[in-house]
Amino acid sequence: MSEERKVPSYTDLQQWDHQFLWHPFTQMQQWTAENPVIIARGEGNELIDVNGRRYLDGVSSLWCNVHGHNRAELNHAVESQLGAIAHSTLLGLTHAPAVELAKRLVDVTPLGLSRVFYSDSGATSVEVAIRMALQFWQLTGQPQKTKLASLAEGYHGDTLGAVSVGYSEQFHRFYKAVLPDTVRLTPPHIWRWRDWLSETEALDRAVDDARRLLSEQGNQLAALVVEPVMQGAVGMWSQPSGYLRALRELTTKHEVLLVCDEVATGFGRTGTMFASEQEKVSPDLMCLAKGLTGGYLPLAATLTTERVYSAFLGLPTEGKTFYYGHTYTGNPVGCAVALASLDLFDTERVIEGLAEKIQRLTDQLDNHMKCLRHVADIRQRGLMVGIELARDPGTRAAYAPDEGIGARVTVAARTHNVIVRPLGDVIVLMPPLSIRLNEIDSLVSAVSQAIVSVTET
Numbered sequence: 380m381s382e383e384r385k386v387p388s389y390t391d392l393q394q395w396d397h398q399f400l401w402h403p404f405t406q407m408q409q410w411t412a413e414n415p416v417i418i419a420r421g422e423g424n425e426l427i428d429v430n431g432r433r434y435l436d437g438v439s440s441l442w443c444n445v446h447g448h449n450r451a452e453l454n455h456a457v458e459s460q461l462g463a464i465a466h467s468t469l470l471g472l473t474h475a476p477a478v479e480l481a482k483r484l485v486d487v488t489p490l491g492l493s494r495v496f497y498s499d500s501g502a503t504s505v506e507v508a509i510r511m512a513l514q515f516w517q518l519t520g521q522p523q524k525t526k527l528a529s530l531a532e533g534y535h536g537d538t539l540g541a542v543s544v545g546y547s548e549q550f551h552r553f554y555k556a557v558l559p560d561t562v563r564l565t566p567p568h569i570w571r572w573r574d575w576l577s578e579t580e581a582l583d584r585a586v587d588d589a590r591r592l593l594s595e596q597g598n599q600l601a602a603l604v605v606e607p608v609m610q611g612a613v614g615m616w617s618q619p620s621g622y623l624r625a626l627r628e629l630t631t632k633h634e635v636l637l638v639c640d641e642v643a644t645g646f647g648r649t650g651t652m653f654a655s656e657q658e659k660v661s662p663d664l665m666c667l668a669k670g671l672t673g674g675y676l677p678l679a680a681t682l683t684t685e686r687v688y689s690a691f692l693g694l695p696t697e698g699k700t701f702y703y704g705h706t707y708t709g710n711p712v713g714c715a716v717a718l719a720s721l722d723l724f725d726t727e728r729v730i731e732g733l734a735e736k737i738q739r740l741t742d743q744l745d746n747h748m749k750c751l752r753h754v755a756d757i758r759q760r761g762l763m764v765g766i767e768l769a770r771d772p773g774t775r776a777a778y779a780p781d782e783g784i785g786a787r788v789t790v791a792a793r794t795h796n797v798i799v800r801p802l803g804d805v806i807v808l809m810p811p812l813s814i815r816l817n818e819i820d821s822l823v824s825a826v827s828q829a830i831v832s833v834t835e836t
């Protein structure tokens with residue numbers, strides 16, 4: 380038996396973090412100049428740091444937590460699966476949690492999606508969708524369909540395949556040279572914001588743009604990849620209702636596969652189990668990750684139709700096989716906790732309970748946020764919110780990037796015991812679906828005080 384390890388102090392952890400770690404999406408020079416919040420535990424909708432201080436988890440631990448932290452039901456699912464086996468492969472073997480979860484996912488997702496392919500993260504679920512789409516057309520006699528289309532400023536994850544459909548100049552310019560050329564549709568938000576259009580006018584322009592690009596280039600397009608209803612990572616760009624529906628009609632007309640990346644919007648986030656439901660859309664491929672395991676473990680799934688799936692069938696020697704996979708694809712512990720999360724959706728009637736929470740959030744934003752001098756726009760879809768700050772909301776003049784306004788607001792929010800994370804000068808609110816009404820009030824109150832303290836003093 381090894382001796383029990385000594386519990387490191389805050390100072391030890393800070394020093395070692397600064398000495399040994401490289402954090403994601405983080406300027407390390409700035410990071411190592413500051414004192415980190417070191418999380419020790421989670422309880423319900425709160426994060427607790429090593430000094431015992433409690434914070435409301437205002438962004439669901441990067442958009443993935445669903446039912447709160449340290450849920451007995453989810454812990455139990457992990458523990459009992461560990462008692463059976465932690466990992467076994469889906470290459471050449473199968474296991475009950477992967478099989479049962481596939482069946483459940485087909486049940487809960489939009490009609491027509493009937494096959495589940497597992498991977499490990501949102502980025503890989505998109506990679507799978509892209510690769511399936513490209514291969515599908517090669518196998519079905521349209522070999523000229525080799526290009527991909529996506530929405531300008533979409534985000535689909537950080538591997539190169541995912542980046543090729545989700546390009547952002549700030550994040551990805553160093554890799555531009557190796558990325559394939561992708562067709563970019565202008566989403567309604569860009570028209571609305573840049574040209575001061577109403578939602579209806581912006582929708583019309585965006586649909587016209589999509590119609591033109593798809594009729595010109597549809598013949599070469601394998602797939603259109605979109606974040607439905609709300610484009611998240613770019614800064615919460617909401618889409619007027621009718622947009623996704625129009626994209627579905629155009630992609631069907633021009634024989635382009637529609638990929639809905641529901642990595643962020645899936646599992647109740649926008650008020651329905653999946654955002655596509657709000658537009659009565661069944662995509663040809665759907666990507667799931669973040670909330671799939673309730674925010675417990677990395678697991679992802681790409682769902683597709685029988686039409687796509689059956690194109691890959693044939694003798695091994697015909698070379699139609701989908702040669703794709705990862706070592707931990709369909710990990711049993713991840714699948715077990717995903718099943719337990721879906722059980723909680725049923726037993727706690729999570730979706731039915733959302734309307735009241737969403738309305739409370741809307742009311743709180745209307746009453747305490749809209750009136751602030753530097754709040755230029757509030758975009759909400761369910762429990763997914765972007766609050767856009769501007770130096771002058773009247774002219775939509777932005778703050779200078781070096782002012783770091785968004786980042787300063789999130790630091791200020793911590794003094795009010797709330798953890799949030801900005802996207803530039805857009806403050807994101809994305810609490811777990813389990814958030815209580817009084818916690819919604821505290822969240823909005825803390826963040827509005829933080830915005831006032833940074834922008835009005």
Ligand SMILES: *Cc1c(COP(=O)(O)O)cnc(C)c1O
Nearest residue numbers: 500501502534535536611642643
């Ligand atoms: C977060 C996100 C991804 C990437 O998921 P990872 O698990 O971080 O790879 C992909 N698409 C959307 C819409 C996302 O919000």
